[in-house]
Amino acid sequence: MSLLLSVSKHMTLLNTKVTDLFGRLVHKRRFFFLLGSLSTLLLSSTLFLPTLKSTLLHSRIVKSLLMRRKAFTRSLYKIELHCHLTGSIRIETLNEFLREHGLQKYEPPKSLTLKNCFSAFPLVHSAIKTKENLRRLTFETLADLSYANCIYAEIRTTPRALNDINKAGYLETVIECFKEWEEGDSRLIPRLIVSVDRSKSLREAEENVDLAVEGFLSPTNKYIVGVDLGGNPSSGNFKSFIPVLNKARENGLKVTVHCGEVENEEEIDGVLEWGPDRLGHFLTCSDEQFQKAVEMEIPIEVCPTSNMLTLDLPLNVKSLKDNHGTLQKCMESNHSFSVSTDDSGLFSTHAVRELWLVAQAYELDEWRIAGIVWDMVDQVFEGNRKTRAYLARDVRVRIKNMLKVLENGEK
Numbered sequence: 109m110s111l112l113l114s115v116s117k118h119m120t121l122l123n124t125k126v127t128d129l130f131g132r133l134v135h136k137r138r139f140f141f142l143l144g145s146l147s148t149l150l151l152s153s154t155l156f157l158p159t160l161k162s163t164l165l166h167s168r169i170v171k172s173l174l175m176r177r178k179a180f181t182r183s184l185y186k187i188e189l190h191c192h193l194t195g196s197i198r199i200e201t202l203n204e205f206l207r208e209h210g211l212q213k214y215e216p217p218k219s220l221t222l223k224n225c226f227s228a229f230p231l232v233h234s235a236i237k238t239k240e241n242l243r244r245l246t247f248e249t250l251a252d253l254s255y256a257n258c259i260y261a262e263i264r265t266t267p268r269a270l271n272d273i274n275k276a277g278y279l280e281t282v283i284e285c286f287k288e289w290e291e292g293d294s295r296l297i298p299r300l301i302v303s304v305d306r307s308k309s310l311r312e313a314e315e316n317v318d319l320a321v322e323g324f325l326s327p328t329n330k331y332i333v334g335v336d337l338g339g340n341p342s343s344g345n346f347k348s349f350i351p352v353l354n355k356a357r358e359n360g361l362k363v364t365v366h367c368g369e370v371e372n373e374e375e376i377d378g379v380l381e382w383g384p385d386r387l388g389h390f391l392t393c394s395d396e397q398f399q400k401a402v403e404m405e406i407p408i409e410v411c412p413t414s415n416m417l418t419l420d421l422p423l424n425v426k427s428l429k430d431n432h433g434t435l436q437k438c439m440e441s442n443h444s445f446s447v448s449t450d451d452s453g454l455f456s457t458h459a460v461r462e463l464w465l466v467a468q469a470y471e472l473d474e475w476r477i478a479g480i481v482w483d484m485v486d487q488v489f490e491g492n493r494k495t496r497a498y499l500a501r502d503v504r505v506r507i508k509n510m511l512k513v514l515e516n517g518e519k
């Protein structure tokens with residue numbers, strides 16, 4: 109019995125010792141693990157800290173460089189060549205007008221497409237019912253362009269009768285606003301392009317072009333500079349509008365044509381054969397068609413945000429770079445193009461953002477961003493030599509001065 113008791117005592121003692129030893133070992137393992145981690149941390153920080161530091165420094169430099177470029181883009185004097193008056197309405201103003209006329213509020217769709225953009229136009233038109241509405245829309249569009257540092261803008265609009273004015277009165281009202289604007293102390297020179305809507309009748313097109321010609325030939329005119337063919341690209345066809353476009357051209361007006369917003373190879377060929385002074389969008393052109401535009405030296409009006417929506421692309425810099433084939437071709441071949449807003453209100457954008465999108469997509473430095481605007485001076489429809497010269501001087505002197513400041517800062 110006593111033997112049994114002594115054996116069990118020894119066993120318990122042995123058990124405690126083993127547990128103790130095991131516990132200490134676990135402790136030691138933890139200790140070694142901790143030691144290992146610490147030394148790895150120490151080693152990696154001595155090895156990688158400089159790399160981490162330089163990465164951080166690099167990203168800070170890149171960030172400040174980008175901020176500088178964005179500020180540069182904002183400060184540049186810009187030129188707007190493709191801007192639809194009604195599509196430029198501020199959403200708050202649109203809803204104010206709708207409320208005023210007892211109409212339902214406009215809710216911007218979650219994702220905009222070419223289709224739902226064209227279904228929005230009738231609603232926007234229903235909100236602009238009076239001369240006063242049109243005046244407010246025009247002044248706000250001018251103010252928005254001016255705020256983005258645009259100093260020359262060709263605003264296009266389709267004349268139509270409102271409650272208190274007829275088609276001619278519509279154009280007179282817009283011109284009246286331009287005059288009043290110019291009499292103020294803004295730098296922005298506004299010019300007017302009279303639009304023809306391809307989804308409407310030929311008779312309407314003739315009326316619009318007649319008004320444009322009459323206004324253009326009037327001895328006091330300085331605002332009307334051109335005619336545009338636009339509207340829903342899926343309705344109507346270019347060929348039927350050739351006679352009215354010829355009339356505009358024969359009377360000295362410049363002509364720009366929306367082209368290639370949807371696939372239509374035959375129509376693009378027809379437009380190129382006719383040869384407008386500028387091409388709006390020109391998105392779905394083939395390489396040969398693009399080459400023809402290059403040979404004919406027809407500048408292309410690129411509207412980045414609008415074009416991404418038309419092409420059903422995600423709205424970001426990468427997709428602009430990877431998928432806007434026409435912009436890619438312009439960049440590669442150095443073909444003349446302009447950067448514009450199209451419908452700044454409906455697409456919630458502005459002139460600075462559109463230029464900045466292109467600058468980011470192609471990682472353009474200040475010299476190349478300025479180069480785009482420099483080139484746009486030669487694409488304007490303004491016919492008056494003096495105004496063109498003033499414009500060229502203002503834009504280019506500003507560019508030169510801004511670049512000089514930059515160069516001095518970099519020395």
Ligand SMILES: CNc1ncnc2c1ncn2[C@@H]1O[C@H](COP(=O)(O)O)[C@@H](O)[C@H]1O
Pocket residue numbers: 192193194195225229264265266267303305338339340341366369414450451
């Ligand atoms: C998206 N890309 C586009 N493509 C073709 N036409 C467009 C357009 N965005 C606007 N419009 C044309 O401009 C009219 C609205 O302005 P205005 O009432 O004239 O000032 C639209 O009804 C359409 O005909």
